[in-house]
Amino acid sequence: xxxxxxxxxxxxxxxxxxxxxxxxxxxxxxxxxxxxxxxxxxxxxxxxxxxxxxxxxxxxxxxxxxxxxxxxxxxxxxxxxxxxxxxxxxxxxxxxxxxxxxxxxxxxxxxxxxxxxxxxxxxxxxxxxxxxxxxxxxxxxxxxxxxxxxxxxxxxxxxxxxxxxxxxxxxxxxxxxxxxxxxxxxxxxxxxxxxxxxxxxxxxxxxxxxxxxxxxxxxxxxxxxxxxxxxxxxxxxxxxxxxxxxxxxxxxxxxxxxxxxxxxxxxxxxxxxxxxxxxxxxxxxxxxxxxxxxxxxxxxxxxxxxxxxxxxxxxxxxxxxxxxxxxxxxxxxxxxxxxxxxxxxxxxxxxxxxxxx
Amino acid sequence: xxxxxxxxxxxxxxxxxxxxxxxxxxxxxxxxxxxxxxxxxxxxxxxxxxxxxxxxxxxxxxxxxxxxxxxxxxxxxxxxxxxxxxxxxxxxxxxxxxxxxxxxxxxxxxxxxxxxxxxxx
Numbered sequence: 001x002x003x004x005x006x007x008x009x010x011x012x013x014x015x016x017x018x019x020x021x022x023x024x025x026x027x028x029x030x031x032x033x034x035x036x037x038x039x040x041x042x043x044x045x046x047x048x049x050x051x052x053x054x055x056x057x058x059x060x061x062x063x064x065x066x067x068x069x070x071x072x073x074x075x076x077x078x079x080x081x082x083x084x085x086x087x088x089x090x091x092x093x094x095x096x097x098x099x100x101x102x103x104x105x106x107x108x109x110x111x112x113x114x115x116x117x118x119x120x121x122x123x124x125x126x127x128x129x130x131x132x133x134x135x136x137x138x139x140x141x142x143x144x145x146x147x148x149x150x151x152x153x154x155x156x157x158x159x160x161x162x163x164x165x166x167x168x169x170x171x172x173x174x175x176x177x178x179x180x181x182x183x184x185x186x187x188x189x190x191x192x193x194x195x196x197x198x199x200x201x202x203x204x205x206x207x208x209x210x211x212x213x214x215x216x217x218x219x220x221x222x223x224x225x226x227x228x229x230x231x232x233x234x235x236x237x238x239x240x241x242x243x244x245x246x247x248x249x250x251x252x253x254x255x256x257x258x259x260x261x262x263x264x265x266x267x268x269x270x271x272x273x274x275x276x277x278x279x280x281x282x283x284x285x286x287x288x289x290x291x292x293x294x295x296x297x298x299x300x301x302x303x304x305x306x307x308x309x310x311x312x313x314x315x316x317x318x319x320x321x322x323x324x325x326x327x328x329x330x331x332x333x334x335x336x337x338x339x340x341x342x343x344x345x346x347x348x349x350x351x352x353x354x355x356x357x
Numbered sequence: 358x359x360x361x362x363x364x365x366x367x368x369x370x371x372x373x374x375x376x377x378x379x380x381x382x383x384x385x386x387x388x389x390x391x392x393x394x395x396x397x398x399x400x401x402x403x404x405x406x407x408x409x410x411x412x413x414x415x416x417x418x419x420x421x422x423x424x425x426x427x428x429x430x431x432x433x434x435x436x437x438x439x440x441x442x443x444x445x446x447x448x449x450x451x452x453x454x455x456x457x458x459x460x461x462x463x464x465x466x467x468x469x470x471x472x473x474x475x476x477x478x
Contacts, residue, residue, distance in 0.1 A: 026384070030384055030387050030388075033387055033391050037391060037394065037395070041398065049426070051427070082370070082371035082372055084372075235371075236370075299371070300371050300372035300373055301369060301370045301371040301372075301373060302370055302371035302372075303371075324398070324401065324402075325426060325464065325465070326426050326427075327401075327402045327405050327426065328405040328406050328407050328424075328425045328426045329398070329401035329402060329404075329405055330401065330404070330405075330406075330407070330408075330466060331465065331466055333397060333400070333401035333404075334401075336397055337394065337397050337398060337401070340390060340393055340394040340397060341394065343390055344387060344390045344391060344394060347383055347386050347387045347390060348387060350369060350373055350376065350378065350383055351380060351383045351384070351387065353369060353370075353373075354369070354378075354379075354380050354383065355380060
């Protein structure tokens with residue numbers, strides 16, 4: 001079946017005039033410019049530093065991808081609605097701080113507490129907290145027709161203020177929260193399975209599994225539910241969706257609430273993964289997530305995007321940055337590279353839409 | 358098919374709804390940006406190396422080092438301080454996360470902090 005398709009494409013290509021052929025090739029090269037750069041970079045890096053393609057490094061890339069997936073899955077929905085969400089990173093920070101302050105052995109934020117509450121209670125608490133921020137975002141966007149950028153900019157600042165005040169509570173005095181309980185840490189970073197290598201073994205952490213489950217969950221929500229279909233309808237044309245009986249406000253609010261919950265899960269994973277949380281946890285996470293979504297083909301045009309694209313986007317971004325880290329490229333330069341990647345991804349995104357039209 | 362596209366630029370939707378740009382200009386923008394990106398990466402790789410600085414917290418100055426990914430720190434003289442004994446390098450000023458110069462390898466730019474013990478007597 002697939003072979004036939006390729007053959008048919010080949011046939012069609014041969015029938016084109018030479019001018020059309022060059023156009024086709026230019027299209028192919030430019031539309032996939034990002035992937036081509038990343039593949040070339042990976043080849044270069046693995047020649048320079050062979051350790052980059054060794055198992056420990058691959059497992060490291062997969063783990064970091066898994067850690068950053070939930071936030072990207074959440075933000076993807078906001079982008080499908082032609083919006084964005086720049087409060088995401090701070091919500092991750094807030095939920096990581098709440099998790100780290102409750103599931104600890106030192107209780108600096110709540111000096112009166114003596115034992116950690118059950119993990120599931122904490123998880124539900126932060127999911128509610130994340131959902132609440134998402135609700136504020138979604139409600140303002142849906143009901144007051146404010147641009148998501150301005151709404152989430154203000155919630156970003158508000159959440160940051162809340163984090164700082166939260167960290168000043170009790171005897172903590174703004175310090176980094178650490179000393180997490182073993183139960184919490186092992187639930188997230190415990191070994192899912194280990195792969196034996198020549199020199200010992202490489203452990204795959206449990207949060208990789210949780211990320212995979214979240215990807216499946218989001219895939220079902222995006223593709224198999226009415227809510228998912230409504231989301232795409234609202235994203236591609238709000239008026240048309242409204243006329244055809246979609247509850248636009250409810251859809252927008254739900255997308256943002258779902259996104260907030262995803263950020264909360266990211267925070268929950270990140271607290272245990274980094275083994276501490278402070279006011280800077282989650283800083284700039286939304287930039288990486290938005291970049292990953294755009295690279296993965298979730299278009300700012302609206303109503304276009306796939307879960308598989310987001311996964312690929314996060315993975316590619318992680319590969320390139322792990323690789324540059326292997327070449328000891330300074331973190332300052334990485335910010336410039338990230339910015340350029342977002343610009344290129346947007347330009348390609350626009351180009352794809354214009355060419356299709 | 359090609360001509361009308363060039364003459365009347367189609368309207369973009371969503372976040373790009375205010376953008377008016379032709380495919381041709383976009384091609385140029387993409388090529389320029391990709392060249393810029395490659396240049397930045399090349400510059401970053403050529404200038405590669407993580408700067409490890411040392412904050413001796415009141416002791417004698419220790420020169421910063423540039424190391425590649427996965428390398429150990431170069432051997433250096435421990436700093437000295439009047440009335441105190443050097444108690445190793447730490448990743449945080451409070452001296453809770455130790456850095457073992459014999460086994461820990463550099464993976465990012467960072468600052469190491471000296472920890473001091475008061476001399477007995």
